[in-house]
Amino acid sequence: MKKNMTMDDLHDLVQKDPIARVAYNENKLRREMSNVFKAAMMKREMSAPDLAYAVFVKPSQIKRLLHEEVGGSLELKTILRAADYLGLDVVLSVTDLLENQRKAAALERLEVGK
Numbered sequence: 001m002k003k004n005m006t007m008d009d010l011h012d013l014v015q016k017d018p019i020a021r022v023a024y025n026e027n028k029l030r031r032e033m034s035n036v037f038k039a040a041m042m043k044r045e046m047s048a049p050d051l052a053y054a055v056f057v058k059p060s061q062i063k064r065l066l067h068e069e070v071g072g073s074l075e076l077k078t079i080l081r082a083a084d085y086l087g088l089d090v091v092l093s094v095t096d097l098l099e100n101q102r103k104a105a106a107l108e109r110l111e112v113g114k
Contacts (some may be wrong), residue, residue, distance in 0.1 A: 026070055033079070034068045040086040055081040 005013075014024045041051060048066060052059040057078050064072040065082060083090045 030070060031068045034066050036088065037066055037082065040088055051082060051085065055085050057081065
């Protein structure tokens with residue numbers, strides 16, 4: 001019988017497996033982005049086809065933007081156009097994962113030494 005994955009199992013998998021980590025982070029980003037765009041559209045009483053027309057993209061591109069799970073690629077320019085039209089800021093941050101891990105480990109060592 002196959003065991004259901006717990007949150008701890010998922011956390012361990014994401015920490016150990018780079019492919020799982022990328023998939024997890026992509027899904028998380030998609031959900032967060034989708035929710036922000038949907039809220040901004042609701043505030044303006046705007047449908048997906050209306051937004052597509054306003055930013056000169058196909059409705060299918062906006063549909064992918066609003067889809068909460070990975071399903072089709074998104075172009076950065078589509079995200080930026082839609083965000084600009086809706087008055088949203090897009091902030092992209094790329095950080096050094098290894099450096100962040102080193103800093104976290106150093107902080108943990110300091111905490112343990114207290």
